[in-house]
Amino acid sequence: MAEPIPAAAADDSLLRVEGLKVHFPVTEGVVVQKRVGSVKAVDGVSFALRRGETFGLVGESGCGKSTTALAVLRMLEPTAGRVVFEGQDLTRLGRAQMRPFRRRMQMVYQDPFGSLNPRMKVRDIVGEPLVVHGLATDRSAYRARVDGLMDLVGLLPDMADRYPHEFSGGQRQRIGIARALALEPSLLICDEPVSALDVSIQAQVVNLLMDLQERLGLTYLFIAHDLSVVRHISDRIGVMYLGRIVEIASRDALFAEPRHPYTQALLAAVPLPDPAREAARPHELIAGEVPSVRNPPAGCGFHPRCPEAMERCRERRPELARRSRSVVACHLYDADGGGG
Amino acid sequence: MSPDPGSARGNPSHERAEPLLGIEDLSVSFRTDRGTVRAVHGVSLAVSAGETLAIVGESGSGKSVTALSILGLLGDAGSVDSGRIVFDGRDLLALDDDAIRDIRGDRIAMIFQEPMSSLNPVLTVGKQVAEPIRLHRRVPWREAYARATELLERVRIPDAAHRLGDYPHHFSGGMRQRVMIAMALACQPRLIIADEPTTALDVTVQAQILALLKELTREADSALILITHDLGVVARYADRVAVMYAGRIVETAPAGTLYAAPAHPYTEGLMASIPGVDGAIGARLPTIEGQPPDLAGLPPGCPFAPRCQHALDTCRTVPPPLERVGDRHFRACYRDG
Numbered sequence: 015m016a017e018p019i020p021a022a023a024a025d026d027s028l029l030r031v032e033g034l035k036v037h038f039p040v041t042e043g044v045v046v047q048k049r050v051g052s053v054k055a056v057d058g059v060s061f062a063l064r065r066g067e068t069f070g071l072v073g074e075s076g077c078g079k080s081t082t083a084l085a086v087l088r089m090l091e092p093t094a095g096r097v098v099f100e101g102q103d104l105t106r107l108g109r110a111q112m113r114p115f116r117r118r119m120q121m122v123y124q125d126p127f128g129s130l131n132p133r134m135k136v137r138d139i140v141g142e143p144l145v146v147h148g149l150a151t152d153r154s155a156y157r158a159r160v161d162g163l164m165d166l167v168g169l170l171p172d173m174a175d176r177y178p179h180e181f182s183g184g185q186r187q188r189i190g191i192a193r194a195l196a197l198e199p200s201l202l203i204c205d206e207p208v209s210a211l212d213v214s215i216q217a218q219v220v221n222l223l224m225d226l227q228e229r230l231g232l233t234y235l236f237i238a239h240d241l242s243v244v245r246h247i248s249d250r251i252g253v254m255y256l257g258r259i260v261e262i263a264s265r266d267a268l269f270a271e272p273r274h275p276y277t278q279a280l281l282a283a284v285p286l287p288d289p290a291r292e293a294a295r296p297h298e299l300i301a302g303e304v305p306s307v308r309n310p311p312a313g314c315g316f317h318p319r320c321p322e323a324m325e326r327c328r329e330r331r332p333e334l335a336r337r338s339r340s341v342v343a344c345h346l347y348d349a350d351g352g353g354g
Numbered sequence: 355m356s357p358d359p360g361s362a363r364g365n366p367s368h369e370r371a372e373p374l375l376g377i378e379d380l381s382v383s384f385r386t387d388r389g390t391v392r393a394v395h396g397v398s399l400a401v402s403a404g405e406t407l408a409i410v411g412e413s414g415s416g417k418s419v420t421a422l423s424i425l426g427l428l429g430d431a432g433s434v435d436s437g438r439i440v441f442d443g444r445d446l447l448a449l450d451d452d453a454i455r456d457i458r459g460d461r462i463a464m465i466f467q468e469p470m471s472s473l474n475p476v477l478t479v480g481k482q483v484a485e486p487i488r489l490h491r492r493v494p495w496r497e498a499y500a501r502a503t504e505l506l507e508r509v510r511i512p513d514a515a516h517r518l519g520d521y522p523h524h525f526s527g528g529m530r531q532r533v534m535i536a537m538a539l540a541c542q543p544r545l546i547i548a549d550e551p552t553t554a555l556d557v558t559v560q561a562q563i564l565a566l567l568k569e570l571t572r573e574a575d576s577a578l579i580l581i582t583h584d585l586g587v588v589a590r591y592a593d594r595v596a597v598m599y600a601g602r603i604v605e606t607a608p609a610g611t612l613y614a615a616p617a618h619p620y621t622e623g624l625m626a627s628i629p630g631v632d633g634a635i636g637a638r639l640p641t642i643e644g645q646p647p648d649l650a651g652l653p654p655g656c657p658f659a660p661r662c663q664h665a666l667d668t669c670r671t672v673p674p675p676l677e678r679v680g681d682r683h684f685r686a687c688y689r690d691g
């Protein structure tokens with residue numbers, strides 16, 4: 015096995031996820047619950063984020079990308095593995111020890127309608143993290159801080175005294191971003207941050223995230239299923255399938271030369287917004303659907319749908335290994351050896 | 355892998371004398387707690403047999419309401435204020451409920467976004483596919499079930515004969531949408547209206563479903579109206595496109611023309627704001643500034659004027675009419691060129 019962990023020098027990585035597993039127990043019985051198995055939502059995921067970069071995590075529903083995010087934040091307890099953030103393994107920390115690190119990593123959610131409390135004024139929504147972390151001692155400083163955050167995300171401070179329903183979807187997402195920035199995090203985990211927005215508004219929010227990254231030196235873990243948005247914003251991209259990462263590459267390498275058959279299928283399935291290009295490219299469609307994580311196939315999780323599947327794919331699970339410009343988990347490249 | 359037979363590639367343009375469906379100057383209003391809101395404003399559209407027309411727009415553009423009015427499915431709060439919807443020579447708006455019901459599901463079928471909520475959870479899939487056949491074709495159940503099996507095979511549900519007795523929750527999202535397509539095809543409709551048919555599905559499954567839908571409608575020489583917000587889907591599958599904004603059609607053109615030479619500032623903005631394959635690292639996307647329109651508080655004149663860089667004084671007073679700018683290419687805009 016060649017180089018199991020995607021190469022990112024330990025010194026410049028803000029976040030390193032190593033062998034992360036999140037398994038949920040499956041139980042049977044009403045009175046006495048007996049554990050009969052487990053759902054391996056995330057099953058051995060490793061990647062690293064360099065300071066200031068955007069790492070895109072893509073995959074279809076049930077691939078484990080959102081569960082990975084929740085485990086990184088320890089909103090879900092990992093079953094195994096390490097989450098090293100700013101040099102500290104978070105999985106070993108207790109609740110109180112975790113607290114200062116929670117401030118440094120914040121989340122932006124998909125649904126700008128469901129994630130804001132409709133009974134709270136925007137000022138209180140944006141300022142709430144400051145209150146929770148005991149940073150809102152001086153009243154006027156607090157007000158100024160909230161006004162500053164509103165301004166930072168392109169909203170007028172005057173709007174802070176309104177309620178969420180008075181805002182459009184794009185404005186609500188700005189409010190969610192302002193709240194996430196209140197504690198000056200170094201890492202922002204964005205889970206499908208623009209997929210609920212209209213096309214004309216998506217671009218505004220994507221630009222805002224890029225501006226904020228530049229101004230504040232933020233690092234993003236950007237989770238999405240929309241490959242065109244991920245391609246636009248990411249420096250590197252990880253592709254997930256059935257709880258595992260199947261490929262990691264720089265954005266250009268991934269789109270120019272996808273190595274894993276699943277990555278290739280995913281790119282081919284997404285129609286390009288250009289009829290001329292669409293007419294010129296072959297539409298090789300992959301058959302079947304993602305199998306259930308409750309009953310994953312043996313060997314490589316992708317083998318039942320893979321046009322290139324070989325005998326060993328059914329028996330042995332391929333490990334991530336470096337193959338020229340990508341890190342890929344696929345037996346097709348076994349003969350290539352490591353290095354490259 | 356198999357080649358995608360559903361792509362728009364090599365598809366001849368469909369120009370026939372008589373369109374299958376013609377919508378003329380349709381206006382639709384809804385009663386809301388903020389007063390009466392006009393959701394569709396003077397929309398005219400036509401679609402011919404064998405043609406795929408995409409209606410594109412963002413939330414509140416009126417694309418779904420236009421589709422629902424064709425089928426008389428506006429509900430109690432909505433009403434058609436004016437216009438005609440001529441299908442196969444008959445004005446659907448002049449028909450009574452019984453006559454509309456005969457057409458709906460028979461000559462015109464609809465596929466909705468959410469396959470889970472559009473299927474009845476307590477009826478078997480076989481019964482739900484067989485029902486419209488029995489109803490519209492007046493055949494016994496046994497015959498309807500035999501036809502249902504054929505249909506489920508045509509939409510490539512594995513082991514179809516044995517799955518007739520299964521309930522919707524036994525099927526995956528993609529398989530449920532195949533069932534919906536089977537139901538829509540049951541009576542060999544001349545027109546299929548698909549409202550965001552794959553938005554709830556994963557991309558690899560989305561591609562399968564759209565390819566299947568396109569293939570089946572082409573085989574039957576039916577017309578397909580595809581309602582979507584996804585400009586990639588439009589580029590791959592549509593022959594012609596109508597772009598809607600705040601209840602009006604702002605531009606309509608053959609798909610190739612619309613992408614190569616958009617003529618309305620809104621279409622231009624929409625096209626530019628999609629992250630492209632050629633974008634430089636770190637480049638910002640061109641955006642359409644401002645917020646989506648609020649139907650309850652639309653300005654007089656062009657509804658896009660408040661967000662338009664090219665807006666003139668006239669734009670803010672009188673809405674521009676849809677005018678021809680090229681071959682089958684129309685736009686509603688006062689800007690020169």
